Amino acid sequence: FQKFEDTTEALAATTAAVEGKMSKSLKKILKKVIAEEAHEKLAVADAKLGNAIKEKLDLTCVYDSSVSELMRCIRSQVSGLITGVPDKDMAAMELGLAHSLSRYKLKFSPDKIDTMIVQAISLLDDLDKELNNYIMRCREWYGWHFPELSKIITDNLAFVRTVEVMGTRDNAKSVDLSEVLPEEIEEKVKEAAEISMGTEITDEDMANIRYLCDQVVEIQEYRAQLYEYLKNRMVAIAPNLTILVGEMVGARLISHAGSLLNLAKHPASTVQILGAEKALFKALKTKHDTPKYGLIYHATIVGQASTKLKGKASRMLAAKAALACRVDAFGEETSTDLGMEHRAKVEGRIRQLETGNISRISGTGRQSAKFDKYESKSEILEYKAAADLTVKRERDEDEAEQPKPKKIKVEDEAEVTSEKKKKKKKDKEPQEMEVELKQEEEATSEKKKKKKKDKEPQEMEVELKQEEEATSEKKKKKKKDKQQAEEAAASPATTQEAPEPESEKKKKKKKKSKPEDE
Numbered sequence: 001f002q003k004f005e006d007t008t009e010a011l012a013a014t015t016a017a018v019e020g021k022m023s024k025s026l027k028k029i030l031k032k033v034i035a036e037e038a039h040e041k042l043a044v045a046d047a048k049l050g051n052a053i054k055e056k057l058d059l060t061c062v063y064d065s066s067v068s069e070l071m072r073c074i075r076s077q078v079s080g081l082i083t084g085v086p087d088k089d090m091a092a093m094e095l096g097l098a099h100s101l102s103r104y105k106l107k108f109s110p111d112k113i114d115t116m117i118v119q120a121i122s123l124l125d126d127l128d129k130e131l132n133n134y135i136m137r138c139r140e141w142y143g144w145h146f147p148e149l150s151k152i153i154t155d156n157l158a159f160v161r162t163v164e165v166m167g168t169r170d171n172a173k174s175v176d177l178s179e180v181l182p183e184e185i186e187e188k189v190k191e192a193a194e195i196s197m198g199t200e201i202t203d204e205d206m207a208n209i210r211y212l213c214d215q216v217v218e219i220q221e222y223r224a225q226l227y228e229y230l231k232n233r234m235v236a237i238a239p240n241l242t243i244l245v246g247e248m249v250g251a252r253l254i255s256h257a258g259s260l261l262n263l264a265k266h267p268a269s270t271v272q273i274l275g276a277e278k279a280l281f282k283a284l285k286t287k288h289d290t291p292k293y294g295l296i297y298h299a300t301i302v303g304q305a306s307t308k309l310k311g312k313a314s315r316m317l318a319a320k321a322a323l324a325c326r327v328d329a330f331g332e333e334t335s336t337d338l339g340m341e342h343r344a345k346v347e348g349r350i351r352q353l354e355t356g357n358i359s360r361i362s363g364t365g366r367q368s369a370k371f372d373k374y375e376s377k378s379e380i381l382e383y384k385a386a387a388d389l390t391v392k393r394e395r396d397e398d399e400a401e402q403p404k405p406k407k408i409k410v411e412d413e414a415e416v417t418s419e420k421k422k423k424k425k426k427d428k429e430p431q432e433m434e435v436e437l438k439q440e441e442e443a444t445s446e447k448k449k450k451k452k453k454d455k456e457p458q459e460m461e462v463e464l465k466q467e468e469e470a471t472s473e474k475k476k477k478k479k480k481d482k483q484q485a486e487e488a489a490a491s492p493a494t495t496q497e498a499p500e501p502e503s504e505k506k507k508k509k510k511k512k513s514k515p516e517d518e
Contacts, residue, residue: 020048121251148192164213169193240324240339264329272318
C-alpha cells in the first residue's frame with residue numbers, strides 16, 4: 001500500500017479507476033512491484049482497467065468471480081491490513097473522497113457556489129423593505145416643517161437629497177438645487193417655500209432629519225452595488241436560466257428551492273407553481289382551480305403576454321426554465337446558446353397565439369403524401385372540371401334574389417275569408433238583385449256616413465253581433481223569396497211587392513260590410 005499525498009491525487013486516481021484508465025501513481029507502483037522477467041498474472045477488480053494495464057505494461061490480467069470475492073475480503077479487512085492510520089482518520093478520509101467523487105460524477109464545480117445568490121437576494125428584499133420604511137418616515141418627519149415638498153417631488157431619492165442639501169425651508173432661496181432637481185421643479189420648490197404653512201423646527205431636529213437622509217442615500221447606494229453583484233453571480237452560475245427569466249426571478253427561484261441542484265431536480269410543473277404553495281394547497285382542499293403561476297409570473301416574457309395567455313406563457317417558460325436549470329447545474333460548458341434558443345421559441349409561440357396564426361408542423365408531410373398517391377399526375381395540364389363551384393354560386397344568387405315569404409296575420413286571414421264568402425253569396429243572387437243593390441247603395445251611403453260619426457266603438461261591436469244574427473235569417477228568407485218570385489212571375493203585382501223586402505235586406509248588408517272594412 002502507498003499513501004496519497006493529498007485529496008486531489010486520491011480523487012484523480014479514483015476517477016481514473018472508475019473510468020477504466022490507469023493513473024500515474026498506479027503505473028509507478030506496478031513498475032516497481034512487478035518484475036519484467038517473471039511471468040506473473042495480475043488480479044484486477046475491473047475488466048476495463050485490466051485491458052488498459054495490458055496495453056501499456058504487457059501484463060496478463062485476470063478478472064473473474066473469484067477475484068471479485070477476494071477484493072470484497074480485502075475491503076472488509078482494510079483497517080487491519082493498513083497500519084499506522086486510526087479508524088477516525090480513515091473514516092474522515094473515506095467521507096471526503098466520497099464527496100469529491102460524487103461532485104465529479106455530477107459535473108459539479110466547487111466554484112459555482114449558489115449560497116451566495118440565496119443570501120444576496122434575501123438581503124436585497126430586506127433592503128427594499130427598510131428603504132421604504134426609512135423614506136416614508138423621512139417624508140412624514142420633514143412634512144411637519146415643509147408639507148408642500150412631498151407633493152412637488154414624487155421621487156424618493158430626489159426628495160431625500162433635496163432635504164439633505166436644503167435643510168430648512170428658509171434656505172431655499174440661497175441654496176442651489178440644480179444638481180439634484182431640474183429647473184422647473186426647483187422654481188416650484190422655491191415658490192412653495194415662501195408660502196409654506198409648516199411649523200418651525202430647531203437646528204437639532206434638522207440635524208437628525210439630515211442624518212436619516214444620509215442613511216437612506218447610503219442604503220440606496222449599497223443596494224445598487226448588491227444588485228450588480230447579484231447579476232454577475234447569476235450570469236456565472238446560471239447563465240441560461242438568467243437569459244430565460246431574468247436575474248431577479250432566477251435568483252428567487254434558486255432561493256426558494258434552496259440551491260441550483262434542488263431547482264434542477266424539480267419538474268417543470270413544480271417550477272411553474274414555485275412560490276404559490278399556499279394557494280395550491282388551499283385550492284386542492286376546497287376543490288377549486290389550482291394556480292397557474294408562482295414566482296415565474298414576474299418574468300418579462302409572462303408580463304408581456306396578454307391576460308388570457310399568461311397561463312400558457314408561464315407553462316411554456318417553466319418547461320424551458322427546467323431544462324435550462326439542469327444544463328446550468330450539470331453541464332460542463334457555460335454557453336448561453338440553449339437559453340437564447342429557448343427564449344426565441346417561447347416568444348415566437350406567444351406571438352403566434354396572440355395573432356391567431358397557428359401553423360401546423362407535424363403531420364403535414366404525411367397528409368400531402370397520401371393525397372399525391374390517389375391523384376393522377378400527367379405531363380399535359382388538363383382543366384379540372386371538379387374544381388368548379390359555379391352551381392353553388394348560381395344557387396346562392398337565386399336564393400338571394402328570391403324574396404322571403406311574408407307572414408300573414410290571423411286577423412287579415414279572417415278578413416280575406418269573410419270577403420270571399422260575401423262574393424260567393426252575391427254571385428248566387430240573380431242579376432236583377434245586383435241592379436237594385438247599386439241604386440240603393442247610392443241612396444244609403446250618405447245616411448250611413450252620418451251614423452258612423454255618431455256611433456262609438458262599443459256600439460259598433462253590438463251592431464256587428466246583430467248583423468251576424470241577421471245574416472243567418474237572410475239566408476233562410478232568400479230561399480223563400482226565390483220560390484215566391486218563380487210562382488209570381490206571371491202576375492205583375494207580386495213582382496212589385498217582392499223587391500220591397502229585398503231592399504231592406506240589402507241595406508242591412510251594406511251596414512255590415514262598412515264596419516268590417518273600418
